[in-house]
Amino acid sequence: MDAPSYTLSKIAERDNLAVYELFFGPNHPGMHGNFGYVLEMIGTEIVKVRPNAGHLHRGFEKLMEQKLWVQNIALVPRICVVDPDPNEVAYCTAIEKIMGVDIPDRAKFIRTITLEMSRLTSFLMGMGALGAALGLYTPMYIMMADRDLILDLFEWLTGARIYHIFNIPGGVRNDLPEGWVERLNEVLDHLEKRLIEYDKLVFENPIIHKRLKGLGYISKEEAIRTGITGPNLRASGAAYDVRVDDPYAAYPYLDVKVITQDGGDALTRAVQVRLEFEETIKLIRQALKEMPDGDVRLNLGNLSMLKVPKGEAYAKVESSKGEFGYYVVSDGGLKPYRVGVRGPSLPAGLLYAQKHLPKMKIDDVAAWMASLAICPPDIDK
Amino acid sequence: MKMQKSDIVKLLLDRGYSVFDLYHNQIALAVKKENLLNDLIFLRSIGFEHLSFITAVDFIDEGEFEVVYHIWSYTHKVHILVKVRVDRNNPVVPTIINLWEQAQFYEQEVHEFFGIKFEGNNDLSPLFLENWVDIPPLRKDFDTREFSIRLYDAEVDGGDR
Amino acid sequence: MELPPAMTSRWDVERFGVGPMATPRQADVLLVTGYVSLKTLKRIIRTYEQMPEPKWVLAFGSCTVNGGIYWDSYNTITNLAEYIPVDITVSGCMPRPEAVIDALQTLMKMIQSGEAGAYKKYKENYEYYKANQDRVLKKTVPVLGQTPKNDLEGKDEDAKE
Numbered sequence: 001m002d003a004p005s006y007t008l009s010k011i012a013e014r015d016n017l018a019v020y021e022l023f024f025g026p027n028h029p030g031m032h033g034n035f036g037y038v039l040e041m042i043g044t045e046i047v048k049v050r051p052n053a054g055h056l057h058r059g060f061e062k063l064m065e066q067k068l069w070v071q072n073i074a075l076v077p078r079i080c081v082v083d084p085d086p087n088e089v090a091y092c093t094a095i096e097k098i099m100g101v102d103i104p105d106r107a108k109f110i111r112t113i114t115l116e117m118s119r120l121t122s123f124l125m126g127m128g129a130l131g132a133a134l135g136l137y138t139p140m141y142i143m144m145a146d147r148d149l150i151l152d153l154f155e156w157l158t159g160a161r162i163y164h165i166f167n168i169p170g171g172v173r174n175d176l177p178e179g180w181v182e183r184l185n186e187v188l189d190h191l192e193k194r195l196i197e198y199d200k201l202v203f204e205n206p207i208i209h210k211r212l213k214g215l216g217y218i219s220k221e222e223a224i225r226t227g228i229t230g231p232n233l234r235a236s237g238a239a240y241d242v243r244v245d246d247p248y249a250a251y252p253y254l255d256v257k258v259i260t261q262d263g264g265d266a267l268t269r270a271v272q273v274r275l276e277f278e279e280t281i282k283l284i285r286q287a288l289k290e291m292p293d294g295d296v297r298l299n300l301g302n303l304s305m306l307k308v309p310k311g312e313a314y315a316k317v318e319s320s321k322g323e324f325g326y327y328v329v330s331d332g333g334l335k336p337y338r339v340g341v342r343g344p345s346l347p348a349g350l351l352y353a354q355k356h357l358p359k360m361k362i363d364d365v366a367a368w369m370a371s372l373a374i375c376p377p378d379i380d381k
Numbered sequence: 382m383k384m385q386k387s388d389i390v391k392l393l394l395d396r397g398y399s400v401f402d403l404y405h406n407q408i409a410l411a412v413k414k415e416n417l418l419n420d421l422i423f424l425r426s427i428g429f430e431h432l433s434f435i436t437a438v439d440f441i442d443e444g445e446f447e448v449v450y451h452i453w454s455y456t457h458k459v460h461i462l463v464k465v466r467v468d469r470n471n472p473v474v475p476t477i478i479n480l481w482e483q484a485q486f487y488e489q490e491v492h493e494f495f496g497i498k499f500e501g502n503n504d505l506s507p508l509f510l511e512n513w514v515d516i517p518p519l520r521k522d523f524d525t526r527e528f529s530i531r532l533y534d535a536e537v538d539g540g541d542r
Numbered sequence: 543m544e545l546p547p548a549m550t551s552r553w554d555v556e557r558f559g560v561g562p563m564a565t566p567r568q569a570d571v572l573l574v575t576g577y578v579s580l581k582t583l584k585r586i587i588r589t590y591e592q593m594p595e596p597k598w599v600l601a602f603g604s605c606t607v608n609g610g611i612y613w614d615s616y617n618t619i620t621n622l623a624e625y626i627p628v629d630i631t632v633s634g635c636m637p638r639p640e641a642v643i644d645a646l647q648t649l650m651k652m653i654q655s656g657e658a659g660a661y662k663k664y665k666e667n668y669e670y671y672k673a674n675q676d677r678v679l680k681k682t683v684p685v686l687g688q689t690p691k692n693d694l695e696g697k698d699e700d701a702k703e
Contacts (some may be wrong), residue, residue, distance in 0.1 A: 026585055034582060054509035061494075061616045062518060062525050066614065075611065081543045097404055125546075142548040151547075157685050162543065162636050224455070227432055227483045238455075245458050246406065308585045314451060315461060316433075325433055327451065330408060340436040342451070363406045380509060439645040510617070511581055518616055524686065526614040532678060532685050533620045535613045 017042055022362075026055055030133055030366030035376035037353060041362065049357045052351050056380040064339045069095065070168065070303045072336065077163045079341060081377050083122035085115050086319035087326075088167040091339075093248055094315035094328040095169040098308055103298060108173035108250040109291040114166065115249065115317070116284045117154070117184075120191070121147050122320035124279050126373055129269060131202055133366035134211055139201050146194060149187050155182060169306065171297030181288060188281050195278070203274055208267075215266040216356045216368050223264075227347040230322030232372060235272040236264040242318035254286055266371035307334060321345060321373045343378030350379065384428075384457050392427075409462040414474055417465055421450070429454040429461060435487035437495050441521040444469045446497060458472060467497065476501035494519040508540075545575060548639035560646055566592045571649070577605035577618045583625060584679060590626050597661050598653070600645055601631045611634065624674045627660035 025036035036052035062081060064072050076091050077084030089111055096103065096317060126145045128140035139323040151161045157180060158173070166173050218228065220237040233240060241258045243251045257276050261268050300306060310332040316325040322344030329338040349372075356368065384392075386406060393400050393410065398420075401409040405429060412420045433451040450463040467474060476499040478485045489508050490498045496517040499505065507513065516523055529535040548555050549562065563569040568690045574586065590599070601622050604610040609620030622628055629652070632645045652658040664671060 020660050026582065027589060029562075050500070051508075054511065055579055057509045057579055057617050058577065059518065059525065059617050062523075063612070063615055066526070078611070140546075141550045144546050145552045148547055148552050160636075161638070211544075224430055225481065240455050245455070246460075274401075311403075312461065312462075313404065313410075314433075323433070325451070327436060327449070329438055338438045340434070340449075342434040346434075346486060350486045351483050368554075455676055512679070512681055514681050515687050522688075523616075525616050528616050528685055529609075529614045529620070530579055533609070533618075534624070535620045 005285070005321070023052070024362070024365060025052060032129060032366075032369055032374065033376040035349070035374075035379070037357070037365070039357070039362070039365075044361045044363070046357050046360060046365075049353050051353055053350070053376070053379055056377050057130070058381070060341065060381045064336055065243040066335065068304060068334055069306050069308060069336065072339070073168065074163075074165055078377075079381060080319070080321075080324070080375060081162065082125055082375060083118050083320050084163060085118035085167075086317045088164070088326045088328040089115060089249065090315050090324055091315045091328070092167045092169050093317070094313045094326045094370060095308055097313040097315060098311040098328065098330055099169070101170065101298060101300075103171045104295045105250075105292050106175075106294040109287055109297045110172050110176065112250040112254070113184075113284055113291075114154075114157075114164070114172075116280050116287070117150055119280050119320045120277070122148050122233060123273050123280070126273060126320070126370070127198065127202060127270075130367065130370040131208075133370045134208065136202070136205070136208070139198065142194075142197070142201075146191060149190070153180070153184060153187065156183075159247065168297065169305065170300045171295070173297070175296050184284070184288070188284060192278075192281060195274075199273075199292060202272065208226060208270070210226055210325070211364070211367060212270060212371065215360070215364060216371065217265045218352070219264060226351060228322070229344055230320070230373075231272045231276060232269055232316065232322065232348065234258065234260045235269045237262045242316055242323055246316065247313070248317060250287060253290065254283060256283065266368065269371045269373075307332065308336075316342070319344060320377070321375060321378075324378075339381050343381065345372075345374045345376070346379050348372040349374040351352050382456075386457075387461050389427075389459055396423075403462075406458060407460045407462070409464060411464050411466075414465045414467060417463075417481075418475055418477065421452075421463065421477060424461065424463070425480065428456045429459075431455060432481045432484065435484060435491060437491050437497060439469075439495065439519065439521045441469070446472050446495060448474055448491070448497065456475060472497040474499055478502055483503060493517065496520070543575075544639050545573070546635050548642045553639040553643060555643055555646065557577075558643070558646060558650075566590075567594065569593055571596060572597065572599045573602065574599065574606060574622060575602045577603070577610065577612050578622060579617050580619070583619060583675075587626065587675060595661055597657055598629045598649060599626060599660065600649065601628045601632075602637055602642070604633050604635055607631055607633060611690075617702065619678065625671060625678075627663045629658050629660045685697060 019040055019042055022039045022041055023036060024039050026034045034055040038050040038052050042049040060075065064075060073088060076087045079087050085368045124143040128143040131139040154164060155161050156177065158166040173265050186348055217237050223233050223236045224238060237260055243256045257279055261272060261280060302309045308330045310330060312323060312329045314327045316323050324344055325342035327340035328336060331337040357365065390400050390402065390408060399411045403409055429452045431453045433453055436449050438447045445466045446469055448465045452461045452463060465474060466481060476488060488502050489505055491497055492499060492505045493507050493509060494517050547553060572590060578586065605612060606622040612618045613620055630645050630649055632641050634641060649658065681701065
């Protein structure tokens, strides 16, 4: 990071170029969400970066201390809009850990199926955004239309397209309706046929290969040391997955394959999303086959008067971007004492911006952000 | 080489730490702030290499803040919560940015919301809030409903707009 | 977040003649979707003043009406119409893409019949809007009356007095 700015400053002095400040800010067509970087540039090369976060800060951790335990389930999916189910599952798992209860088996399988479907919607949006950052708009249009098929299934099951509020402490709200499983199998067959088109459009495209190769290299030791998790870590060669290391919901009964690659640059991460997409479809099919019968929720009494005993717990789940963690502290009352949220995009969005961007040109910043799956709402909370 | 959770608890008790056994793969450790850096270096050397995040809890009745460091080990599959208590009127904790680089941003966030100083960290400028002149917002004596009613004309039942 | 489905192939809004523009200097309509925090409010005012006339503003979501689910937050505003003039408001928490298309078509009808003229109000009542904007964005005294806890330098001053 010192070498490029030293030589560039020398060239700038000699040719009388000025260092100017550019707000690659919230109002930019290549920016994902409401987030900004303040870039100091010479020509089109970046010299220094300062993050400008806080446009999406709503004070969730303070709001959650003022509402009842069940009311927070309406607040929690709004922390990450693209992939809202892991938030609900992590919050409910932390409460169930403190209370010491175990949910019924059928509820575990339904939670797993909704989590994996939410992962599919997030991957579709991620692949579309990666193409749109480089000027390829067609995949964005088709993938958003395919994503709507899954959102229709969610609406049939829970009543809402995006913020489901479906998981409660003790299980899930209601059972699967008649005909839902057959429709889910039809949608999965349709998505598997579409993968061939996505391959031809995005992954076998020579422009994508040329622009993403070598961009943003992260080595395996560096990724573990700086807190990168999820598909980004597995694309650098480390075989760690929260579903295998610290299983929750129905993952102890299922057979999760951990896919790793060596490469560590943006092209490897894009291919990683494609490989995990196929694996997710296989997991949903396996969970549907092995789902037992039974209740879907425990009887914990009136949930508006739920009192959680004194204690604390940290629960984490594997979302499509990495490890999403919730640290819940309870003092035995009707409202939480403290809820701390660990968002998966903070190491990539704030720390790696200062490591990777000073060697790049401004044309590649949007593609770099899309390849690391940086989603600003979970940096700001 | 993978150790079971009971082996890790025994190793830490032998060295004189106070250990609380929470769940089947989570334990909590209470340390003093003078030994914080040495304790974290020791934990890192036995395999706890992933820092999840740093947060703080405000115990206003006891007059103390508690700073919590969440550390996970990929080889032993155990999660440790390292807790440090500081005085509420003069909260100062040593920084750990030389061990884990991402701690810079977590410490900036805790400083902005609680007012805890991290000595050794030169850049504790505000990250999320702009032009903030009240007390740090996540403390228990900051009433956010009163703030919203006074500054933004919020109405408690939604009003009739 | 329900704007991308409204703009792509399933509920295609481009067939009505509506499309996204890269800069505010070429746009006619400003869509404010969802809650507005203080940093975003500053950018929205600057964007609104950059647009050439005639211009219209559509506010989506319940958070622009009375604060929605974040009414008691210290960083989000509760009534967008106090800061910039708004033509049409669509309520809902994530209004559906069909509601987005309905709002755009209603706006087109209102423009034809001459009812949509909120941008003229901005120039006539400029002092009112500017007073609200400055009260929220530029704060010099604490809103709740509590001064921030003193840092170490402040403690020295107290000791001197």
